[in-house]
Amino acid sequence: MRIALDAMGGDDAPGINIDGALKALAKWDHLVVDLVGPADQLNELLAQHDNVSDRLNVLHASEFVGMDEKPTEALRKKPNASITVCWKLMAEKKVQAVVSAGNTGAVVAAGLRTRLFLKQVKRPGIAVVLPTLKGQCVLMDVGANPAARADHLYQYGVMGSVYASEMLGIERPRIGLLNIGSEDGKGTDLVREAHAMLSNSYLKDQYIGNVEGRGIYQGEADVVICEGFVGNVVLKVSEGMADMMFRVLSREIVGALDTERDKAGQAFKAAAARYEYREFGGAPLLGVDGLCMISHGSSDAHAMSNALGTCIKMRERQINQMVVDNLAGSPTPTA
Amino acid sequence: MRIALDAMGGDDAPGINIDGALKALAKWDHLVVDLVGPADQLNELLAQHDNVSDRLNVLHASEFVGMDEKPTEALRKKPNASITVCWKLMAEKKVQAVVSAGNTGAVVAAGLRTRLFLKQVKRPGIAVVLPTLKGQCVLMDVGANPAARADHLYQYGVMGSVYASEMLGIERPRIGLLNIGSEDGKGTDLVREAHAMLSNSYLKDQYIGNVEGRGIYQGEADVVICEGFVGNVVLKVSEGMADMMFRVLSREIVGALDTERDKAGQAFKAAAARYEYREFGGAPLLGVDGLCMISHGSSDAHAMSNALGTCIKMRERQINQMVVDNLAGSPTPTA
Numbered sequence: 001m002r003i004a005l006d007a008m009g010g011d012d013a014p015g016i017n018i019d020g021a022l023k024a025l026a027k028w029d030h031l032v033v034d035l036v037g038p039a040d041q042l043n044e045l046l047a048q049h050d051n052v053s054d055r056l057n058v059l060h061a062s063e064f065v066g067m068d069e070k071p072t073e074a075l076r077k078k079p080n081a082s083i084t085v086c087w088k089l090m091a092e093k094k095v096q097a098v099v100s101a102g103n104t105g106a107v108v109a110a111g112l113r114t115r116l117f118l119k120q121v122k123r124p125g126i127a128v129v130l131p132t133l134k135g136q137c138v139l140m141d142v143g144a145n146p147a148a149r150a151d152h153l154y155q156y157g158v159m160g161s162v163y164a165s166e167m168l169g170i171e172r173p174r175i176g177l178l179n180i181g182s183e184d185g186k187g188t189d190l191v192r193e194a195h196a197m198l199s200n201s202y203l204k205d206q207y208i209g210n211v212e213g214r215g216i217y218q219g220e221a222d223v224v225i226c227e228g229f230v231g232n233v234v235l236k237v238s239e240g241m242a243d244m245m246f247r248v249l250s251r252e253i254v255g256a257l258d259t260e261r262d263k264a265g266q267a268f269k270a271a272a273a274r275y276e277y278r279e280f281g282g283a284p285l286l287g288v289d290g291l292c293m294i295s296h297g298s299s300d301a302h303a304m305s306n307a308l309g310t311c312i313k314m315r316e317r318q319i320n321q322m323v324v325d326n327l328a329g330s331p332t333p334t335a
Numbered sequence: 336m337r338i339a340l341d342a343m344g345g346d347d348a349p350g351i352n353i354d355g356a357l358k359a360l361a362k363w364d365h366l367v368v369d370l371v372g373p374a375d376q377l378n379e380l381l382a383q384h385d386n387v388s389d390r391l392n393v394l395h396a397s398e399f400v401g402m403d404e405k406p407t408e409a410l411r412k413k414p415n416a417s418i419t420v421c422w423k424l425m426a427e428k429k430v431q432a433v434v435s436a437g438n439t440g441a442v443v444a445a446g447l448r449t450r451l452f453l454k455q456v457k458r459p460g461i462a463v464v465l466p467t468l469k470g471q472c473v474l475m476d477v478g479a480n481p482a483a484r485a486d487h488l489y490q491y492g493v494m495g496s497v498y499a500s501e502m503l504g505i506e507r508p509r510i511g512l513l514n515i516g517s518e519d520g521k522g523t524d525l526v527r528e529a530h531a532m533l534s535n536s537y538l539k540d541q542y543i544g545n546v547e548g549r550g551i552y553q554g555e556a557d558v559v560i561c562e563g564f565v566g567n568v569v570l571k572v573s574e575g576m577a578d579m580m581f582r583v584l585s586r587e588i589v590g591a592l593d594t595e596r597d598k599a600g601q602a603f604k605a606a607a608a609r610y611e612y613r614e615f616g617g618a619p620l621l622g623v624d625g626l627c628m629i630s631h632g633s634s635d636a637h638a639m640s641n642a643l644g645t646c647i648k649m650r651e652r653q654i655n656q657m658v659v660d661n662l663a664g665s666p667t668p669t670a
Contacts, residue, residue, distance in 0.1 A: 068518070070518055070520070105516065131579075132579070133579050133582065133583075143515055146515060146522060146523055147523060178568065180478055180481060180563070180564055180567040180568065180571075181440065183403070183405055185405070187481060187564065188481055188482055188564055212568075212571050213567070213568040213569070213570065213571030213572035213573075213574075213575060214571040214572070214574050214575035214578075215571075215575065216572060216575055217572070217575035217576050217578070217579040218575055218578075218579070226568075228515070229515055229522065229523055229565065230564065230565055230568055232515040232548065233513065233515065233547075233548040233561075233565055233568065233569060234548070234568060234569075234572050235548065236515075236547050236548030236549040236550075237548035237549070237551060237552070237569050237572055237573060237576075238548075238572060238576055239548070239549050240548060240549035240550065240551055240552035240553055241552050241572075241573055241576050241577065241580075242576065242580065243549075243552070243553075244466075244467070244468050244552040244553070245576075245577065245580050245584075247468065248468075248606070249580075249584060249603075249606055252602055252605075252606050253588060253599055253602045253603060253606070255602075256598050256599065256601070256602035257592075257595045257598055257599060257602075258595065258598075259594060259595060260592045260593065260594060260595045260599075263591050263592055263593075264588055264591065264592060264595075264599060266591070267587055267588045267590075267591035267592075268584075268588060270587075271583070271584055271587050271588070
């Protein structure tokens, strides 16, 4: 499998991107990585490593989109941005996946521009895996599509369900619709319409109806679908709250102890590491014809390597073919 | 001050509602409480208490809305529901505030039916106080108005700002707009329009622009405004995540210790108590001509008493008059 890695995406790019690529290449021997970015800078950094795999290729891209730039403006001004070159490689079928820890808006916008959508998919969406009291849950969409229609939400149910079953090993995942009450008829026109579509679809036996914000972390559903504005807020509120609670609690609990402060401090660190969603190394943009993993800006080499590994697993599991088959095999439900 | 207390609202009603009322009556000697619910049942319970204050009156209401009932349907079927009677007392100016720990949807719907809005207020909204790394933050609206317009969001800025300054003692509160990116031009039409209105209003010097989900708990703003669907999700996701983290962390950290397990367990309990938002005893529905506190269904007597106390403070601080003055004194901004 050949993957284009955006060398310039992320808070610590390109150093840790190179480290992540080398880590992944050592782990998966059928992996080839095209490292996309300023060739001189990348070659110079690579020269500092011993025994660089010959499955690592540097592909030149003279520009890149900064983490704080406005995505559409930056992409227009910088036609040779690394993320644009990555997507171009995928559109030309030269690579099977794109991985970036860069500006999420730019990764998505550069991808949507290629119109590289899977057959029948109307709008790709980003799926994240969240920890819950009962295990894990796929939340989709978390920001690719902040003005979703009901049929988009229905398709997120289709895609999220495939992702949960293939990547998390959950048979017949329970699908919930994020809403502000559990009873029927709650919420906005959008969610009421999506509710009707899901209830009338081939997913109806997996669909458990409305799930409230609280229910996500209680593990009420294996897949929770929502439009991108709400999903993005959920993801970032969760990150912010987890961060606050780790800080406040570790200070208070450790401070309340006398002799076992070190033990408690280490236990907090171990727990915090598990909350950093590094297992999958990022979140996939599902619905594109090809694979795309969007990693957190603060990714380390381990997370970056995992993002490449997740692409390998998604390809093995034929996620995309299953989405296409499910959409083709079932009539579009009515609202 | 005279307050109508919905005796039947809450998971443990009416027992703890009575306890909360008695606690408050002992604390504030100019408080009068009308306890609204089935008179026989309430009088029987009151007979078990010694020295019941003569500032506690039982007002009969034969029906009530259950926590899981559909609000509008329940209110239609039960014209004598306790919450409806409470609002009627306020509309008739017999009480100055309504307090309920009942079905939030029913409290709001019964209130909106009275059309008891402050002058110029278009839609009331619910404000909650959340803990942050830097102190506290007012989030508004958390569910009264799930289909808000931009001018509603602007008015939430006006009301949230008054609440933060008078109730939290924050001078010139910084107001943020909840969005999915920090740069201008981000998000949906709704938030872009609200952004323009706030930027063109008398609040422009307090308005700090977009705040992301993560920024709420980092304390980036003193007031964060959003439409009710998103706000409700934020509140419930926060509750769910806090609950999960307390459970998981207390188990893991305490489990990692040998000799100081009890100390750590007690420190966790103390921290958890502070996360239960009981200080204010609930969240006000701001924008109504009168006062309304909506308490959590799981409120205990302490929270219930605090909800009554918060009404007293809101009246002393003349929150409503300030909202009316601010709206009347400044032209409605353009988008």
